[in-house]
Amino acid sequence: MTDQPHALYRAFDINGQLLYVGISVNPTARFNQHRAIKPWWTVLANMTVEWHKSREAALDAERDAIIAEKPIHNIMHNSGDRSTTSAPGQAVWLCGVCDRPVADAAGYVQVDKGRAALKVRKAIEAGLFDKRGDCTGTSELIPWVALHSSCDLDPDSADYWMRVERIRTREQIQRFGEHVSEKRWGIATDWDDASHDALAGGAFPTGAQT
Numbered sequence: 001m002t003d004q005p006h007a008l009y010r011a012f013d014i015n016g017q018l019l020y021v022g023i024s025v026n027p028t029a030r031f032n033q034h035r036a037i038k039p040w041w042t043v044l045a046n047m048t049v050e051w052h053k054s055r056e057a058a059l060d061a062e063r064d065a066i067i068a069e070k071p072i073h074n075i076m077h078n079s080g081d082r083s084t085t086s087a088p089g090q091a092v093w094l095c096g097v098c099d100r101p102v103a104d105a106a107g108y109v110q111v112d113k114g115r116a117a118l119k120v121r122k123a124i125e126a127g128l129f130d131k132r133g134d135c136t137g138t139s140e141l142i143p144w145v146a147l148h149s150s151c152d153l154d155p156d157s158a159d160y161w162m163r164v165e166r167i168r169t170r171e172q173i174q175r176f177g178e179h180v181s182e183k184r185w186g187i188a189t190d191w192d193d194a195s196h197d198a199l200a201g202g203a204f205p206t207g208a209q210t
């Protein structure tokens with residue numbers, strides 16, 4: 001998955017002010033997922049996309065762009081006052097229902113693993129796995145969704161979940177990501193993008209449904 005091309009994207013307002021810099025394996029799907037949810041989407045006027053050959057290359061370019069261009073909604077790599085209550089280096093998980101940060105012990109991040117498993121099975125049947133076992137052509141990834149316990153209308157659903165306080169630091173997130181990638185269905189989920197956005201300061205709520 002990490003060898004796939006990744007896009008570095010820049011979002012601008014009507015005055016050419018840079019709002020946000022991010023990366024994604026599929027920027028179009030990601031934009032559509034989050035459109036009209038985050039307040040700054042309403043002032044979004046222009047978006048540019050620049051492709052890099054790997055996730056690592058895109059991450060390097062993203063860090064350089066944030067440091068040099070200081071987008072107003074990025075937190076990671078970007079010093080100065082931010083409208084967030086999180087500690088530096090800590091992931092901000094925004095609730096997919098109310099768009100507010102989920103505090104420790106107030107909720108979890110979950111994914112519909114049944115949908116993800118079905119997606120992987122269909123990809124296998126369609127011959128979309130290459131020799132290394134990477135899945136090519138899974139353009140629409142199943143989203144991880146952060147939720148306050150109090151916002152979850154279906155708390156007994158069979159989703160796979162992790163409490164937010166256990167995926168706050170980069171190390172915790174990396175460890176959990178490794179755990180997820182060992183699951184057969186993990187490859188069909190957007191964990192890399194979702195956790196990256198959370199560490200970037202929660203510019204996007206996770207898994208907002210259109």
Ligand SMILES: [Zn+2]
Nearest residue numbers: 095098148151
């Ligand atoms: Zn909520």
